[in-house]
Structure formats: C-alpha cells, structure tokens
Amino acid sequence: MIRLILLLLLAVITSISIQLQTVSAQNVLTLEEAVQQGLENNYNIQISRNLLEQASNNRSLGNAGFFPVVGASASRVETMEDSDQEFADGSVQENRDARNTSTNAAVELNWTLFDGLRMFAGYNRLGVLEEISDEELRLSMENLITDIALQYFEIVRISEQVINLESNLEVSQERIEIEEAKVEIGSGSEYDLLQARSDLNEDRSARFRELNRLSEAKISLNELLARDPHTEYDVSRNISLNRFLSQEELYQKLMAENAELSLARLQKDITRYEIRELRGERYPEISFNSSYYYDRAENDGGFFRFNEARGLRVGLTARINIFDGFNTNRRVQNAHINRKNAELAYESDKLRLESQFLATFRTYQNSLELLDLEEENFVNAEETLDIALERFRLGSISSLEFREAQRTLLAAEDRLVSARFEAKVAETALLNLSGELELLFQ
Secondary structure, rough: OHHHHHHHHHHHHHHHHHHHHHHHHHHHHHHHHHHHHHHHHHHHHHHHHHHHHHHHHHOOHHOOOOOOOEEEEEEEEEEEEEEEEEEOOOOOOEEEEEEEEEEEEEEEEEEEEOOOHHHHHHHHHHHHHHHHHHHHHHHHHHHHHHHHHHHHHHHHHHHHHHEEEEHHHHHHHHHHHHHHHHHHHHHOOHHHHHHHHHHHHHHHHHHHHHHHHHHHHHHHHEEEEEEEOOOOOEEEEOOOOOOOOOOOHHHHHHHHHHHHHHHHHHHHHHHHHHHHHHHOOOOOOOEEEEEEEEEEEEEOOOOEEEEEEEEEEEEEEEEEOOOOOOOHHHHHHHHHHHHHHHHHHHHHHHHHHHHHHHHHHHHHHHHHHHHHHHHHHHHHHHHHHHHHHHHHHHEEEEEEEHHHHHHHHHHHHHHHHHHHHHHHHHHHHHHHHHHEEEEEEE
C-alpha cells in the first residue's frame, strides 16, 4: 500500500514538473517573435504606414492636374417690389407688389490642356514623395528591429549576469559552510566566518541589483513592442554570433540598400522635378472651357413677363505671365540652390555612413578577438577557483585568498558576457547599416 502511494505521489510530482516546464516554455519570447510583435504593434510604425498610405493616395493623375474639373451650380431668387415709372411722354406707371423671379442653372467644365509640362513634373514629384514615404517606413522598421534586438540582447546579457551571480552565491554559501566547520573543530576563526557572511550578503545585494536591471530592461522591451509593461516573459539565451561577415559585401550593400542613402537620393530627385515645375510657369497655359446653362427671369412689373435662355458655351483660354517682378527667376534660382544642397547632403550622408561603417566593422573585428581572449581567461579563472576551493577546504590558503579567486572568476564571467554582448551589438549595427538585418535570424 505504501509503495502504491509513493508511486502515485511520484506520478503527481512528475506531472506538475512537466506542466511547469510547459508553462515556462510558453512564456519564452524569441527574438523573431519580439520583432514580429514590434512591427505589428509599435505606434511609430503604424504612423509611418499611415503616412505611406497618404502618399499613395496623393499620387494620382487628378492631383497632378491631368483631369478636367466639372462643377454644377443652380440658384433661384424671388423678390417683391413696388416701382414708379415716368416715361418721356409724361405718362406714369405704378406697380405694387410686383413679383420678380430669377432662375439660373449651369454645368461647367474646365480642363487645362497645356501648362508648360508642369503636370507631368508634378506627377513624377508625387511618385518620388511616395517612394520617400516607403523608404521612411523601411528606415523606421529597420531602426525598430535594431532597437528590439539590442534590448533583447541586453536582457540576455543581464540574465547571464544573474546566473553568474547565483553561481557565485553558491560558492559563497559553500565557503560559509567550510568556515563554520573549521570553527566547530577549532581550526578556524570567528572573524573569517563573519567576513564570509558579509561577503555572502554583498553577493546577494549584487544579485538584487542585477535583477532590478533585468526588470527595467524587460519593461523597456515591452514598450518597444507596444504591449502592457507588466507582461512577464523569459528570453532565449541561445544567441549565435556571426563571425564571418564580409566587409566588402556589406559595404556594397551599404551603398546600394541603405535606407538613409536612398532617402538622400530621392531628395535630389525631388529638387529636379521642382525645378521643372517652376520652369513651366514661363510657358503659356491653355485651358478648354465649356458649360451648358439655363436662365429664366419672370417679372410682373416689366415689359416682358418672362425671359428664358439655354445653350452651350465652348471656348479656349490662354494666359501667360509676362512680368511678375522677376519672382519666377528668383524661385528657379532658389530651386537650383536646393538641388545643390541636396547633392551636398547626399555626399555628407555617404561620408558619414562610410565612416560609421568602417569604425563599426573594426569594432566588430576587435570584439571577436576580445571575445576569444575572455573565453580563455574564463577557463583559466574557473580552473583557478576549483583549485582554490580544494585548497581552502584543506586549509592551505586563507579566506581572503579564496575570496580573491572567487572575485577573479566573477570578473572573468562579467567580461566574457560583456564581450559577447559587444560583439553582437557590433554585428547588429553592421547589418543595420547594410540593410541585411534578416541575417540576425539565421
């Protein structure tokens, strides 16, 4: 009977353990899931999508002036008036409460046939503005992906630090147990035991501070994902590092696909079309006008009881700006200056991004070398602590010497985690510059 109860208890414990592991796994937020949620929910991205939709709506032939404008109007006016009239022959005519009614209706069409090709330049400019909105959305999305990735890696870094501090706590606890055993047998001192307990509290305090940083980092990531800051989750600590990024390939991608450079190029196109639009003002504008009208007037006190007319009007209108105080020339000159400024801004952005790329790639290379060095230091520090722990048990080293070995390992772990984080940050920055952020998920 007792054996049966033990088996049932073991089954229940196993079931609970499996359920807890399932719940824990369900709460793990992967980097891919974080990016997907951010792109779907982030408010700045939603605003950028709306701006792109507006730019797409504005890119139309009607907005550029290709289509005619058709309008209709109608009116009816009634008046009651008294009138006194005296004619040349001396006769007098009086009208009292004479009713006058005027009815008008018309349908009008105005169509610009030629405007110096401004409508074509305007339509092309609207197309470029749509492309700018599209590139701005891409830039916002790339920046958001980068921010999410960096914040995610920061959470991973802090989580690793917490694990290291917890391992350090276990060592500190074991040190206290050894000191207590030494005091009991008379080979240790109360001073060393108290110092070990103080060091344990110091380690606990460091862990609490790191846990607080972890909580703050998770809240920041929730904000980027536009979700409730109280949302609890874990992250996957399995972050791979790409050690084989090609400088030449990434540089070519930078020149061809970087969103900031694309925006600078499009700004140059905008100034070119603006110049064409302004030059078009020097040419005549020819419009086609047509209308169908209906007019009826009724007058109780006039010579005619009513007068009615209807018909079709068709005509052409031509207008040209002969002199406007040289304002058109001034605006064209300023447009040329804007174009030169756009070219200078492009060259400035290109130089800035090239410099940033070169500095980041060197940081990436140095980070990989530093990571290799810190991995070696960590192995040495870990072996050193194992030796120090064994000697401490045997009493061949002092408590302070053991604490120094413990701190050396903790510092090596901290530097190793930081080196991994810095290398991943440099890799992410390179992929962001070159427009190759999808490589983060491979």
